[in-house]
Amino acid sequence: MDKTLHHPDRDQIELAAVLDALSDPIRLQIVQRLAKAGEASCSSFLDYGTKTNLTYHLKRLREAGVTRARAEGAFRYISLRNEDLEARFPGVLAAILANIQDAA
Amino acid sequence: MDKTLHHPDRDQIELAAVLDALSDPIRLQIVQRLAKAGEASCSSFLDYGTKTNLTYHLKRLREAGVTRARAEGAFRYISLRNEDLEARFPGVLAAILANIQDAA
DNA sequence: GCAATAGTTCAAGGATTGTTGAACTTATAG
DNA sequence: CTATAAGTTCAACAATCCTTGAACTATTGC
Known part of the structure; x- marks a missing residue:
């Protein structure tokens, strides 16, 4: 596993990319839960999709x-x-x- | 031409759809110009794309x-x-x- | 060591997106 | 009526998106 997953720098974050990341219902639910829980493991979102699917959505959120x-x-x-x-x-x-x- | 183009009712507007509509750079520019100008014809956006392309983007904004x-x-x-x-x-x-x- | 768990990567597939040119409809100008 | 301008619809295309199962890596527990 990569020690450091790719995260964009603060000033490299783009508005269109953020809105795109938030334009999916599953990702909106994930973000909502994170807002409440503060921090959560990947597997705590398993009720939103399969493991592979969550890796995908979490990656999109992270890269945005x-x-x-x-x-x-x-x-x-x-x-x-x-x-x-x-x-x-x-x-x-x-x-x-x-x-x-x-x-x- | 349809006399009444399809517009969703206020309470049928969905957050994910709005964010999706705003997740494209061209559509963000269109929205920005509308915010300043108040009202504008389709062709006033021709500097953002072809006629057909604008019909497409304006439709996405409208349907969202x-x-x-x-x-x-x-x-x-x-x-x-x-x-x-x-x-x-x-x-x-x-x-x-x-x-x-x-x-x- | 071995088994189980957390998560990723890969490959595939169908669905949607963004873009374009050609043909079309509707309305205005002459 | 004819020509022109404003927009739309259609068909096509490459590119991206979402989803999945199988195979993989890495960590923990025994």
């Missing part, structure tokens, strides 16, 4: 700069890049988070 | 509930559904508009 992945042993802990996003695109994530409807 | 199209003679005037979006997803459009960088 929406989330960060931290490796700890066999686990990956995912969290929102809240401060980075707020610094780069003030208000955007907060407004979206406030409007994700629960479940689907 | 982001814009409204009003026919007047041979023209179509496009505008943002500002109040509808603010009522449905408070703060979202405003935050995004405030963060679209000019040009590309």
